[in-house]
Amino acid sequence: MSEYKRQHWAAAIDQLFNVIRANLIPFIILFVVGTRSSDSMVFWYVLLAGLGFSFITGILSWFLFRYRVFEEELQIKKGILIRKNLYLSKDRIQVIDITEGIVQRLFGLVKVEIKTAGGGTEGATIRAITKSEANALREELRKTKTIEEGQEEIQSEVVEERVLDSWKITNRNLVKAAFTSGNFGLIASILGATFGQMESFINEENIQYLIDSLPGLNNVTLIITGVVLVIVLSWGLSFLGVIFSYSDFRVQKSEKELLITSGLIEKKHITIPFNRIQAVRFVEGVLRQPFGSGMLYVESAGFEQNQKDRSIVLVPYISKHEIQGFFERFIPEFETVSFEVKPPQRAFFRYLRRPNYLLLILLPLAWFFWDLGWVLIFSIIPLLYFGWLKFRDAGITVKENLISLRFRNLARTTAFLLKKRVQVVDERVNPFQARKKLSNFMVTAASGSAGIQFEIDDLDGTEVSKLRDQILRKTI
Amino acid sequence: MNGSPEKRIDPNAKKAWRITGLSFGLFWFVIPAGYFLIFGKAIEEFSVVIQAVLSLFAITAYIITGFLLPSLRWERWRYDLSENEIDLLRGFIIKKRTLIPINRVQHVDTSQGPVYRKFGLSSVKVSTAATTHEIPALNEEVAAEVRNRISQLVRLAKEDV
Numbered sequence: 001m002s003e004y005k006r007q008h009w010a011a012a013i014d015q016l017f018n019v020i021r022a023n024l025i026p027f028i029i030l031f032v033v034g035t036r037s038s039d040s041m042v043f044w045y046v047l048l049a050g051l052g053f054s055f056i057t058g059i060l061s062w063f064l065f066r067y068r069v070f071e072e073e074l075q076i077k078k079g080i081l082i083r084k085n086l087y088l089s090k091d092r093i094q095v096i097d098i099t100e101g102i103v104q105r106l107f108g109l110v111k112v113e114i115k116t117a118g119g120g121t122e123g124a125t126i127r128a129i130t131k132s133e134a135n136a137l138r139e140e141l142r143k144t145k146t147i148e149e150g151q152e153e154i155q156s157e158v159v160e161e162r163v164l165d166s167w168k169i170t171n172r173n174l175v176k177a178a179f180t181s182g183n184f185g186l187i188a189s190i191l192g193a194t195f196g197q198m199e200s201f202i203n204e205e206n207i208q209y210l211i212d213s214l215p216g217l218n219n220v221t222l223i224i225t226g227v228v229l230v231i232v233l234s235w236g237l238s239f240l241g242v243i244f245s246y247s248d249f250r251v252q253k254s255e256k257e258l259l260i261t262s263g264l265i266e267k268k269h270i271t272i273p274f275n276r277i278q279a280v281r282f283v284e285g286v287l288r289q290p291f292g293s294g295m296l297y298v299e300s301a302g303f304e305q306n307q308k309d310r311s312i313v314l315v316p317y318i319s320k321h322e323i324q325g326f327f328e329r330f331i332p333e334f335e336t337v338s339f340e341v342k343p344p345q346r347a348f349f350r351y352l353r354r355p356n357y358l359l360l361i362l363l364p365l366a367w368f369f370w371d372l373g374w375v376l377i378f379s380i381i382p383l384l385y386f387g388w389l390k391f392r393d394a395g396i397t398v399k400e401n402l403i404s405l406r407f408r409n410l411a412r413t414t415a416f417l418l419k420k421r422v423q424v425v426d427e428r429v430n431p432f433q434a435r436k437k438l439s440n441f442m443v444t445a446a447s448g449s450a451g452i453q454f455e456i457d458d459l460d461g462t463e464v465s466k467l468r469d470q471i472l473r474k475t476i
Numbered sequence: 477m478n479g480s481p482e483k484r485i486d487p488n489a490k491k492a493w494r495i496t497g498l499s500f501g502l503f504w505f506v507i508p509a510g511y512f513l514i515f516g517k518a519i520e521e522f523s524v525v526i527q528a529v530l531s532l533f534a535i536t537a538y539i540i541t542g543f544l545l546p547s548l549r550w551e552r553w554r555y556d557l558s559e560n561e562i563d564l565l566r567g568f569i570i571k572k573r574t575l576i577p578i579n580r581v582q583h584v585d586t587s588q589g590p591v592y593r594k595f596g597l598s599s600v601k602v603s604t605a606a607t608t609h610e611i612p613a614l615n616e617e618v619a620a621e622v623r624n625r626i627s628q629l630v631r632l633a634k635e636d637v
Contacts, residue, residue: 427573427574428567429572434571444607451605452606
């Protein structure tokens with residue numbers, strides 16, 4: 001592959017779609033403002049001009065984008081006004097992701113994303129090429145990489161690509177995952193805010209009309225139905241969201257990496273080399289706890305990822321009893337353990353007390369704004385229960401190669417960190433803790449281009465020193 | 477916290493921090509000044525009591541940020557280097573102890589602002605793949621020494637593996 005090549009022309013369409021998607025919000029604003037003004041044609045002119053412009057740039061950038069693999073490098077020429085030559089040397093390429101977006105699917109094509117290590121360095125995206133071309137390109141880019149890493153022959157390439165084991169989400173678990181997705185709280189607040197904005201629709205007259213026309217409807221039932229409606233609607237949306245993003249979720253294991261694929265409309269592929277895995281988290285959301293299930297995330301270092309989703313979903317829904325089996329099959333470095341070090345009994349009341357501090361702020365506020373605000377005092381009971389749960393769940397164990405710790409916010413998280421991947425160990429003591437010889441203990445692992453910190457409250461001070469020694473001794 | 481680190485940072489840190497504290501502390505006076513500017517003209521709404529309380533608050537806060545905090549902060553800062561880890565201890569109300577394994581260090585650099593330069597101070601920044609940590613206000617030479625020592629240790633640790 002020494003000649004420069006162009007992508008499939010569908011790349012231009014894909015880029016156009018991306019421009020539209022990225023500008024959806026300004027577009028909507030423009031639509032609302034534009035169609036309200038007297039001369040509504042202006043909006044359509046602006047829209048047409050914008051679309052035309054994006055279309056032309058799309059075609060131009062497709063025309064000017066050329067790539068080739070030459071002398072251990074992926075070379076790319078691109079750019080309309082500023083011509084850019086991008087050289088990515090093979091041995092710096094960390095991850096090659098092959099994805100199918102909607103546009104790519106229409107034409108039977110794929111998108112190839114090439115990611116290099118470390119923050120700040122540039123990766124490359126080839127928007128649309130045929131599957132066979134993509135595979136050839138991947139093979140080409142991988143070939144010398146294996147030699148670089150000290151593998152003797154190119155033949156080992158074949159071994160590396162072979163799928164050793166694979167796991168697929170069952171439909172039953174997918175539905176369970178969608179059913180118990182905690183996202184609906186977030187969507188509900190968004191929906192609530194949107195309904196709040198629809199003042200022109202929800203006004204006195206309409207409400208009066210509703211109350212008159214429907215028997216048994218008064219202000220109270222109206223509010224209740226409204227709230228129920230919002231909850232049901234947002235729950236439905238979150239249900240669909242989970243179904244769409246985790247349909248056909250697969251984990252495949254090969255010699256050197258895990259490959260995760262998922263998605264109904266937009267296929268996502270994520271490759272995680274084993275030597276980049278830093279930690280694994282098992283998160284049991286509030287709704288999933290009754291089923292003894294949760295989501296498994298993997299933290300990997302050095303990707304160019306958004307801050308928001310630097311943790312990668314490894315399994316969307318798994319019972320806690322199945323985790324050990326999953327670990328053994330896919331990431332044998334990890335194992336589930338029982339928690340040996342727990343907060344001492346003298347920390348119990350600190351745990352009970354802590355969630356209740358929230359009341360110190362909320363109670364006066366609620367009372368101030370609302371005559372019946374004092375009823376909030378009864379929330380002390382669930383808050384105490386919550387504190388007790390936190391106390392019961394907190395724990396940490398340091399093994400030969402693995403640190404496991406468990407803590408609860410609302411969801412219960414069990415984190416598994418490879419000892420050799422620990423970046424920083426912290427201990428924090430406030431004056432009240434100092435009196436009782438308690439400390440908070442924190443372990444930080446790398447995740448994406450930043451870090452992820454796990455914290456356990458109120459462990460015994462000497463126990464913390466011991467843990468610290470255990471963790472650091474082996475890292476050296 | 478047993479086996480705590482021993483080394484202190486440079487005593488000049490107090491002076492440097494006092495200067496920065498005293499200059500940035502001036503912002504506290506924005507509150508009483510703002511109150512005076514907004515309500516000062518309308519006599520009936522202006523309250524001498526509120527003005528006095530706000531001014532007193534600003535003066536106290538100014539003294540704390542300008543004099544008390546720099547000394548306390550210096551008093552409580554400790555660090556240490558060993559061939560295996562970097563050890564940091566700081567905080568006067570909430571104490572925080574951080575241990576960075578040497579072989580996790582990605583890079584070290586020293587930096588110096590205008591105030592630090594005046595007092596011949598320099599701070600050392602240690603970055604890992606996840607976090608960045610700072611040892612503030614070391615004597616320039618000490619800072620350079622610390623930086624070189626860390627990078628030397630890192631090289632040794634990495635060769636070992």
